[in-house]
Amino acid sequence: xxxxxxxxxxxxxxxxxxxxxxxxxxxxxxxxxxxxxxxxxxxxxxxxxxxxxxxxxxxxxxxxxxxxxxxxxxxxxxxxxxxxxxxxxxxxxxxxxxxxxxxxxxxxxxxxxxxxxxxxxxxxxxxxxxxxxxxxxxxxxxxxxxxxxxxxxxxxxxxxxxxxxxxxxxxxxxxxxxxxxxxxxxxxxxxxxxxxxxxxxxxxxxxxxxxxxxxxxxxxxxxxxxxxxxxxxxxxxxxxxxxxxxxxxxxxxxxxxxxxxxxxxxxxxxxxxxxxxxxxxxxxxxxxxxxxxxxxxxxxxxxxxxxxxxxxxxxxxxxxxxxxxxxxxxxxxxxxxxxxxxxxxxxxxxxxx
Ligand SMILES: Cc1cc2nc3c(=O)[nH]c(=O)nc-3n(C[C@H](O)[C@H](O)[C@H](O)COP(=O)(O)O)c2cc1C
Numbered sequence: 001x002x003x004x005x006x007x008x009x010x011x012x013x014x015x016x017x018x019x020x021x022x023x024x025x026x027x028x029x030x031x032x033x034x035x036x037x038x039x040x041x042x043x044x045x046x047x048x049x050x051x052x053x054x055x056x057x058x059x060x061x062x063x064x065x066x067x068x069x070x071x072x073x074x075x076x077x078x079x080x081x082x083x084x085x086x087x088x089x090x091x092x093x094x095x096x097x098x099x100x101x102x103x104x105x106x107x108x109x110x111x112x113x114x115x116x117x118x119x120x121x122x123x124x125x126x127x128x129x130x131x132x133x134x135x136x137x138x139x140x141x142x143x144x145x146x147x148x149x150x151x152x153x154x155x156x157x158x159x160x161x162x163x164x165x166x167x168x169x170x171x172x173x174x175x176x177x178x179x180x181x182x183x184x185x186x187x188x189x190x191x192x193x194x195x196x197x198x199x200x201x202x203x204x205x206x207x208x209x210x211x212x213x214x215x216x217x218x219x220x221x222x223x224x225x226x227x228x229x230x231x232x233x234x235x236x237x238x239x240x241x242x243x244x245x246x247x248x249x250x251x252x253x254x255x256x257x258x259x260x261x262x263x264x265x266x267x268x269x270x271x272x273x274x275x276x277x278x279x280x281x282x283x284x285x286x287x288x289x290x291x292x293x294x295x296x297x298x299x300x301x302x303x304x305x306x307x308x309x310x311x312x313x314x315x316x317x318x319x320x321x322x323x324x325x326x327x328x329x330x331x332x333x334x335x336x337x338x339x340x341x342x343x344x345x346x347x348x349x350x351x352x353x
Contacts (some may be wrong), residue, residue: 001016001307001310001311002015002016002017002303002306002307002310002318002331002334002338002340003015003016003335003340003342004016004310005051006051006293006316006317008173008224008257008258008293009222009223009224009257011095011172011173011223011224013051013052013094013095014051014093014094014095014344015049015050015051015331016051016310016316016317016318017049017050017051017306017317017318017320017330017331017334018050018051018052018053018054018295018317018318018319018320019045019050019052019053019054019319019320019321019324020054020228020260020262020295020297020319020320020321021054021055021056021057021099021175021177021228022056022321022322022325023056023057023066023067023070023111023112024037024038024041024056024071025066025067025069025070025111025112025113026038026069027069027070027071027072028069030068030069030126031072031077031078032058032059032062032065032070032071032072032073032074032075032078033071033072033077033078033081034055034071034078034081034082034085038055038071038085039084039085039088042055042085042088042089042096043085043088043089043092044328045089045094045324045328046088046089046090046091046092046093046094046096047092047328047344047346048324048327048328048329048330048331048332048344049094049329049330049331049332049335049343049344050094050320050324050328050330050331051094051095051317051331052094052095052096052097052173052317053089053094053095053096053097054097054098054099054175054226055071055082055085055096055097055098055099055171056070056071056099057070057071057099057101057103057177057182058070058071058072058073058078058098058099058100058101058162059071059072059073059074059101059102059103060072060073060074060100060101060102060155060158060159060161060162061074061102061155061158062074062128063102063107063108063128063129063130063131064101064102064103064104064107064155064158064183065103065107065108066101066103066106066107066109066111066182067108067109067110067111067112067121068108068111068121068126068127069111070103070111073098073100073162073165073166073169074158074161074162076165078165079165079166079168079169080169082098082166082169082170082171083169083170086169086170086171086172087170090170092344092346093344095172095173096170096171096172096173097171097172097173097174097175097226098166098171098173098174098175099175099176099177099228100159100162100163100166100174100175100176100177100217101177101182101183102155102158102159102177102182102183102184103130103182103183104130104131104132104133104144104181104182104183104184104185104186105130105131105132105136105137105138105141105144105181105183105186105192106130106138106141106180106181106182107128107130107131108120108121108127108128108129108130108142109121109141118140119140119141120141120142127142129142129144129145130142130144130145131144131145131146131147131151131183132144132145132146132147132183132186132192133146133147133183133186133187133192133193133194133195133199133200133209134146134192134193134194134195134200136192136194138181138192138266138268139268139269140268146195149197149199152199152209152212153212155183155209155213156209156212156213156216157216159176159213159216159217160213160216160217160219160220161220163217163220163221164220164221166221167221167223171223172223172224173223173224173225173226174217174221174223174224174225174226175225175226175227175228175260176210176213176214176217176225176226176227176228177228178210178227178228178229178230179228179229179230179260179262179265180228180230180262180264180265180266181230181264181265181266181267182265183209184209184210184213185229185230185265185266186266187199187206187207187208187209187210188203188206188207188210188239188247189206189233189238189239189266189267190206190237190238190239191233191237191238191266191267192266193206203239203243203246203247206239207247207250210227210247210251211250211251211254214227214251214254214255214256215254215255218254218255224257224258225255225256225257225258226256226257226258226259226260226295227251227256227258227259227260228259228260228261228262229244229247229248229259229260229261229262229286230262230263230264230265230266231244231261231262231263231279231282231283231285231286232244232263232264232282233263233264233266233267233270234263234264234267234270234271234272235267235270237267238266238267241285241286241289244286244289245285245286245289245290248286248289248290248292249289249290249291249292251292252290252291252292256292257293258292258293258294258295258316258317259286259290259292259293259294259295260294260295260297260319261279261282261283261286261294261295261296261297261315262279262297262298263279263282263298274299275299276299276300276301276302276305277296277298277299277300277305277309278298278299279296279297279298280296280298280300280309280314280315281314283295283296283297283314283315284296284313284314284315287313287314287315287316293316293317294315294316294317295315295316295317295318295319296309296314296315296317296318296319297318297319297320297321298321300318300319300320300323301320301322301323303330303333303334303337303338304337304338306318306320306334307334307338331343331344332344332345332353336353
């Protein structure tokens with residue numbers, strides 16, 4: 001099943017082993033422009049056999065970067081610098097997606113690298129004032145400023161413009177980041193959204209920002225849209241499974257083609273039952289509740305485990321994050337281990353296999 005192609009709209013992806021977005025914090029000039037590191041990094045996944053390679057969280061506005069070294073796609077210069085990456089991914093038979101993101105109250109942090117301090121980067125050091133649905137800080141980070149309705153509308157438009165640039169740069173699929181405690185998730189969660197206007201209160205109101213982004217992106221581009229969600233916050237303080245099933249259904253109606261189901265990120269200190277495939281049951285529950293195709297992620301590290309998740313219908317696709325950092329050839333290894341006859345071995349490397 002891992003090697004069964006899957007089609008979203010008109011886009012066929014060669015297999016069901018996909019790479020999720022993973023920040024590299026490597027735009028050293030702090031201009032959001034991808035570098036030769038990114039070209040090498042993303043090309044290696046495609047060469048190793050991944051079906052879909054998702055480029056890391058790329059900000060739709062400068063203040064939407066997680067760290068000053070994160071990528072951006074808020075201007076044309078950035079967009080053009082993604083073209084060699086999509087060309088390289090395509091040359092290896094894979095499809096390219098990009099995660100369009102705004103980090104909200106979790107923006108302007110130090111990059112998550114060994115030996116680097118944690119927390120907010122002060123404005124004097126190149127950080128910036130963060131924004132959020134409500135002026136509620138994420139523990140350990142600076143307090144955000146509440147977004148006005150006009151500013152919300154401007155950000156919705158920024159997502160649509162970024163989607164247009166992404167497609168022009170050759171991306172086959174756009175992913176909207178609605179997970180991990182970043183801006184869209186901050187709207188979705190009652191723990192971070194205290195608004196009393198049409199963007200706060202009921203799930204229909206809390207989902208308005210994300211749904212408006214989807215509408216704007218859908219009106220701008222015809223490629224498949226993936227939305228990444230934190231399927232659960234692992235605490236009753238967060239949203240409920242029923243609310244998330246409703247949200248997934250609304251997203252499907254709005255023209256979203258696929259859901260990438262992660263968990264958590266908005267409420268610190270919750271207890272998460274981390275173990276092999278620990279987020280798979282959440283993906284499965286949302287798949288069954290909403291009838292949307294989903295990808296599962298999180299400690300999926302073994303070909304037989306990955307095959308089982310797809311074969312049992314727990315998810316349509318598996319995303320392999322850190323395992324692909326350890327071994328970009330995971331899909332080739334899986335093919336050999338599962339005795340699939342046509343692994344993705346480039347002719348240049350044939351004598352090695
Ligand atoms: C270095 C690193 C960077 C990450 N950056 C992002 C990101 O940009 N966007 C996102 O949605 N998730 C991000 N994640 C989360 C991964 O996409 C994935 O959900 C997580 O690593 C769990 O999957 P795994 O156990 O297969 O690694 C990141 C994870 C890592 C390890």
